[in-house]
Amino acid sequence: MGTEAAATRALQPALMRTRGLGKRYLQRTPFSQQSFAIAALVNVDFEIAPGCLTALVGESGSGKSTLASCLAMMEKPDSGEIWFEGNEISHWSKRKLAPLRPKIQLVFQDSAGALDPRFSAAQIIEEPLEIQRRESRQALRARARELMEEVGLSPDWANRSPLQLSGGQRQRLAIARAIALKPSLLILDESLSGLDLSTQAQILNLLLDLKAARSLTVLLISHDLSLVGQVADFVAVMHQGRIVESGSTRQVLASAQHPQTGKLLASVRVLEAAFQTARAGGRG
């Protein structure tokens, strides 16, 4: 996309920014005391503009999910800085981070695993509100039904188990749970993988609607450049733990500089037709 509005917003200070971010994992050799380090993130400089949809693309194992975990404060980086809303938060204690957590919400790839199977759809949405004790018990169910409606799920399904929902419906439910706390930043970590093209397009439409309605900043992580090219304002390409290319979507798609971006573009699938069809048909 890379619209003018997005370009204007990009001039504002970044909502989230990393500088020289590094993360390594120690892997032990089987049947040995020896271990070796795997560099998941290497000197990552990355920015997320407020109110924009930024896409992070790369092949499997390129470090996208590790970066998402660090941004969502699930993991501490080994080095570098993470700035969020003007504060450097990478060295903050868990206690200090606690009030910030609701502002950054993560939607996982595995929608079945991401939703507690013991809870009903409504209870899953109520869960973060209950944890934060933001609303009275009576108001929780009404709020859950509102959110279900907002993400295109019938409120009549409030008592259904997540196991009784399809993959796309589960992902909608996960998004409803994530936006329940009114976050500033929504991170979708490969959340569209495993869904069919039509459902992917429908979820993307939902994200665009939510972004517009709530002035939400979205970080969409995917290995599919064709998918994110349809909706993202900005794109960053990751390869072997590094950001190898970034810029407005139009710029990156039109004149890819790094061979990895070229490889991802070469494997582009024809999503546009499905996307346009779904866009014309509204939410499914």
Added chain:
Amino acid sequence: MMPSMTSGVKSPIRYLERRAIHALLLLLGASLLSFLFSSLAPGSFFDEMKLNPQISPETVAALRAQYGLDQPLPVRYVRWVKSVFRGEWGYSFAYNQPVRSLLMVRARNTLLLTTLAMALAWLIAVPIGVWIASRRGRWDDQLASASTSLLLSVPELVLALGLLYLVIRTHALPVGGMVSTGFDRLGSWEKVRDLAAHLIVPVTTLVLASLPILIRHVRASMMEVLQAPFIQAARGHGIGRSRLLFCYALPAAANPLISLFGLSVAGLLSGSLLVEVITGWPGLGPLLLEACFSRDIYVVIGVVMASTMFMILGSLLADVMLLVADPRIRTDHA
């Protein structure tokens, strides 16, 4: 937040009916096998009497006839089943009284010991297991792993003997038995204290023997659940550590633990036999041992049947708890 009931619920009544039929069949099978194996064992309670020159062979034969041991196995089995319906559970040759009244007293003593030990073991194991699962690879996890490995490698017999040795050396606690002599003359509070003092050695042995298995199961179940995305999501919602561990992760990790709890209940009558014998606790253990040596077969069969009933009860309890705890088991979609 409590798990919800969903549509497509299986009928719990039908499920329980099916389980009750299974239980009856199992009891029937266990009783038949007990009878068969006891008849295959060489000798009988009255064989030792034959060695006594003061007892004539006619008297021994009359005694065998009186207790029905001269009858073929199917007849003896039917007579025993009838006695079960009369509430006697057979007749003890050694104690000359119905097995049920003998078992009731001994089973009560055993249950006092094992229930207390089981409750203590679970109360200790769950928080430790949950905690070390959340501290994977750190010093406290490694310390707990080393301790449980050590306890696992020490047999129950050695644990009991070691504790008895300590008690004898220190004179800190009474050695053996359930109560002291003159127990009846003690006041209520002193009776409780005396009983508690006698319980310490066998209960500690049983707790130490079961603790490593329970801790390791709790740790393993919790570690698996703590990796689940829905737990990560709850962390992302800003949940506190204790609430995450005990209100979210533990219920999600409960299924294998509930099955294990069922096994603990199943072993309430049979799990402490050895410890009872070593520590002189007047439960089913010494009674069974004595009955085996003297071939008091109806007592042996009675103990086996009581243990089988607890096995069935434990399994049923675990199934009902799973049915309540996990909506996936209740739904047809599971």
